[in-house]
Structure formats: C-alpha cells, structure tokens
Amino acid sequence: MLRSEINRHIAEAEAFFESMRFMLPPWSTRGPSEWKGRYAEESEIVDNGLGWDLTDFGSGSFDYVGLLLFTLRNGKLGQDSKPYAEKIMMVGEGQVTPTHFHWSKMEDIIVRGGGNLLVQLWPSTPDERRSEAKLSVRIDGALREFEAGSTIRLSPGMSVCLEPKVYHRFYGESGKVLVGEVSAVNDDKADNRFLESAGRFPRIEEDAEPKRLLVSDYSLYV
Numbered sequence: 001m002l003r004s005e006i007n008r009h010i011a012e013a014e015a016f017f018e019s020m021r022f023m024l025p026p027w028s029t030r031g032p033s034e035w036k037g038r039y040a041e042e043s044e045i046v047d048n049g050l051g052w053d054l055t056d057f058g059s060g061s062f063d064y065v066g067l068l069l070f071t072l073r074n075g076k077l078g079q080d081s082k083p084y085a086e087k088i089m090m091v092g093e094g095q096v097t098p099t100h101f102h103w104s105k106m107e108d109i110i111v112r113g114g115g116n117l118l119v120q121l122w123p124s125t126p127d128e129r130r131s132e133a134k135l136s137v138r139i140d141g142a143l144r145e146f147e148a149g150s151t152i153r154l155s156p157g158m159s160v161c162l163e164p165k166v167y168h169r170f171y172g173e174s175g176k177v178l179v180g181e182v183s184a185v186n187d188d189k190a191d192n193r194f195l196e197s198a199g200r201f202p203r204i205e206e207d208a209e210p211k212r213l214l215v216s217d218y219s220l221y222v
Helices: 003-019 039-047 215-221
Strands: 051-055 067-074 084-091 097-101 107-122 135-139 142-146 151-154 159-162 167-184
Touching (some): 003 067, 003 084, 003 167, 107 135, 135 151, 151 159
Antiparallel strands (some): 084 167, 107 167
C-alpha cells in the first residue's frame, strides 16, 4: 500500500469516529516526531500493539478487501496480567475481511453504529478446514444454531460472540460500519489462521511521510 493511501484512510477514519461520537485517546493524533523519548512511560502502547492498524491483507485493493482498526487496550501473554483487549474498527460497505479464525482468542464483535455488519460463519475441522456441520453461537447473549456458511446480519447495537476456531468473514452493508471488538488478549502476529493465504500487515511504499504511526511502524520511530 502507498503511505499516502494509508494517511488518507486514517484521516477518513478519524472523521468517521468523530461523527459517531467515538473518542480516541489523545495520543492517537501524534505525528512520528512526537513519539520520541516516550517509550519509558508508554511501553504498553508500543509493546502491546495499541493504536492504528490498517491492512489490505495483501490484496492490493483495500476498498474491497481490507480493514482499518484502532486497538484501544490489550494485554501481552507472559508479560503482564491484563487478560483482555478492545478494538474499534471502520468497515466499509462491501469491504471484506477474509475468512479466518483464531486459535486462542474468544471475541465479541459489536456493531456500535453506522450500517449493518454481515458475518459469515463456519465451524472448523481438526485439520483446520471449513466444516459443513451446524454451529451454535451467541447473539446478544442468546444461543442460536446455524447451518455452516450462514450469514448473520448485525444491525447497530447487536453483537456476536465468536469462540476460538470458528471461521468467520465479514463486510459492511448500508454504508460505513462502526464495529467494536472486546476479546481475550489479542496477538495478530501468531493467532490468525486465514483459510487462504493473506498478509496480516501491509507492505508499505513510502511515497509520503506518515501522518500517524501504525502499530507496525513503532519499531522504526519509537
């Protein structure tokens, strides 16, 4: 992805979050130079991957296959005692997050505002393929049974709880969607199993200076 493209999408997300009255922490607006000398006090931000996160999953077409996230809080297994994570996401209309599951993480996906989120679900087999068996998930605390491959529509205020090893893909409907995630500790480097090959973090062509740092930029600037 071009850095100028990343800058544009983050600016769009900042405006969208503000329009939805979802406020980010003050440090979310820092430019690269403002991070210098802060690590001693703010190591949790850097080490636990808090902040801006954007990917096209290696597709080269972010608007069609991609996701923009901001990680608000997260623990780090084996290094601190925080057992939970929280993210906020902007999902575009028709913008797909590819089919994947997490080996360890249980998560609630919550539609906070905007359009609807369509989530397609499959159980997995012991050899990590998609299963054709029925599966049960909790939607807003109510246990529901679905056929493999079913798509559920979550409108604002609704949520689904996804247990580990449940394959899922999702995309927006009826405009941009403000999507929250509350989960166990998140480890995007080791806990994503994509059904088809996908890159979790973008390859960046530096055609412009970054306006905001991604979590994958911290090692270069902080």
